[in-house]
Amino acid sequence: MEIKKNIDELAIMGGPSLFPNKLHVGRPNIGDIKTFHGRVDKIFENVWLTNNGPFVRELEDKIAKFLGVKNFISVSNGTLGLEMAARGLNLTGEVIVPSFTFVATPHSLKWMGIKPVFCDIDPNTHNIDPQKVESLITPDTSAILGVHVWGRPCDIEMLERISLENNIKLYFDAAHAFGCSYKDRMLGNYGLAEVFSFHATKFFNTFEGGGIATNDDNLAERFRLMRNFGFAGYDNVIGIGINAKMTEVCAAMGLTGLEGIDGFISVNYQNYKSYMNELQSIDGIKFVEYNEAEKNNYQYVVIEVDASKTGISRDDLIKILHAENVLARRYFYPGCHQMSPYEDVCKFDNSLLQTEIIANRVISLPTGTGITRDEIKKVCSLIKFSIENEVAIRTKLRTSGNQN
Numbered sequence: 445m446e447i448k449k450n451i452d453e454l455a456i457m458g459g460p461s462l463f464p465n466k467l468h469v470g471r472p473n474i475g476d477i478k479t480f481h482g483r484v485d486k487i488f489e490n491v492w493l494t495n496n497g498p499f500v501r502e503l504e505d506k507i508a509k510f511l512g513v514k515n516f517i518s519v520s521n522g523t524l525g526l527e528m529a530a531r532g533l534n535l536t537g538e539v540i541v542p543s544f545t546f547v548a549t550p551h552s553l554k555w556m557g558i559k560p561v562f563c564d565i566d567p568n569t570h571n572i573d574p575q576k577v578e579s580l581i582t583p584d585t586s587a588i589l590g591v592h593v594w595g596r597p598c599d600i601e602m603l604e605r606i607s608l609e610n611n612i613k614l615y616f617d618a619a620h621a622f623g624c625s626y627k628d629r630m631l632g633n634y635g636l637a638e639v640f641s642f643h644a645t646k647f648f649n650t651f652e653g654g655g656i657a658t659n660d661d662n663l664a665e666r667f668r669l670m671r672n673f674g675f676a677g678y679d680n681v682i683g684i685g686i687n688a689k690m691t692e693v694c695a696a697m698g699l700t701g702l703e704g705i706d707g708f709i710s711v712n713y714q715n716y717k718s719y720m721n722e723l724q725s726i727d728g729i730k731f732v733e734y735n736e737a738e739k740n741n742y743q744y745v746v747i748e749v750d751a752s753k754t755g756i757s758r759d760d761l762i763k764i765l766h767a768e769n770v771l772a773r774r775y776f777y778p779g780c781h782q783m784s785p786y787e788d789v790c791k792f793d794n795s796l797l798q799t800e801i802i803a804n805r806v807i808s809l810p811t812g813t814g815i816t817r818d819e820i821k822k823v824c825s826l827i828k829f830s831i832e833n834e835v836a837i838r839t840k841l842r843t844s845g846n847q848n
């Protein structure tokens with residue numbers, strides 16, 4: 445598929461954008477709108493909008509079954525879920541966490557007065573490197589917070605061993621990992637708790653929302669109290685709490701999405717395969733791949749761009765894509781340790797070298813039900829065209845002063 449004949453036709457050079465409408469990484473999957481509307485009508489019939497309503501309870505039951513976990517506690521977003529997990533687990537002092545994650549992960553700690561101690565990642569998995577965790581443990585360490593980046597599970601076995609041997613807690617940010625498994629068991633069953641995000645940009649969404657999965661009944665009870673101000677009954681507050689309740693309309697969206705989840709995953713899988721077919725043979729482009737023996741949601745299509753081989757840098761490629769209305773993202777750039785609230789936490793001593801290398805290479809490409817196979821082919825052709833013409837593009841950008 446030939447999309448541009450010469451580089452002057454690129455939008456970054458002043459040509460028209462390839463796509464009239466923007467393509468997004470996090471375009472929400474909507475599910476069956478009629479069914480959703482039916483549920484919304486029911487909410488108004490019930491005159492019950494929030495506070496542990498019938499749709500919230502139904503969604504929690506269905507997700508607990510889906511994950512095969514004893515308890516699933518819905519919350520109003522994943523970030524509050526992570527904060528509640530930190531409080532519910534009585535964490536103090538320091539928690540070891542990867543820097544290569546969305547900033548909500550360390551924020552959830554810092555917000556609770558806990559110091560995030562950033563650990564480097566394994567460049568092959570983009571997940572926290574267990575080999576490097578042990579050296580970061582101090583007498584102040586209360587937990588390890590692993591993140592299943594892109595839905596690919598952390599090295600859970602190794603992290604469990606470290607947590608046991610050092611008597612520190614282990615829990616997971618599973619924001620990306622709904623519907624994924626590790627050793628044939630769904631994520632949600634590992635560590636003391638696992639926290640999911642159902643934000644609009646996730647393949648399974650409740651507008652805003654999330655949930656905590658745990659097999660520990662006492663912990664689950666604590667989370668249930670905590671998300672509703674600590675109320676154990678009318679006028680009876682037995683602990684510190686917050687308002688992290690999911691609303692009925694969000695649960696209605698979740699129930700509808702759950703009915704379509706296999707379809708969403710199958711579209712994600714087809715998209716991922718389409719991108720791979722087009723791009724995987726290019727020298728300097730490496731795909732984040734999924735272990736097909738496990739369950740995956742395939743919601744992120746992520747490539748690493750090695751500029752020493754492609755000739756074109758990741759950031760120039762992003763500029764070219766954005767100009768053409770392809771809103772690919774640099775998730776997660778820069779590493780959280782480079783963001784201003786955390787600059788004091790890390791001393792730039794190469795301890796996060798792999799994080800920095802990967803953060804400078806990654807591109808998340810648009811996927812989900814909002815993009816067609818044809819559009820994916822066009823995006824890939826654009827990437828190939830940019831790489832094939834990298835010398836001319838760089839020269840032109842430099843002479844037109846468009847390079848920074």
Ligand code: T4K
Pocket residue numbers: 467468469470471472521522523524545546548549591617619620640641642643644645653654771775
């Ligand atoms: N831990 C991890 C590892 C996470 O990735 C996240 C969230 C969390 C914890 C926290 O969970 P929550 O508290 O959010 O439940 C987005 C999401 O807001 C965030 O949920 C997600 N991770 C993160 C990876 O991505 P932004 O700031 O990049 O989103 P934004 O507004 O730029 O939107 C992304 C793209 O999606 C845009 O191109 C626009 C498009 N979009 C977005 C929305 C909301 C739509 O087309 N429609 C929409 O309704 O953070």
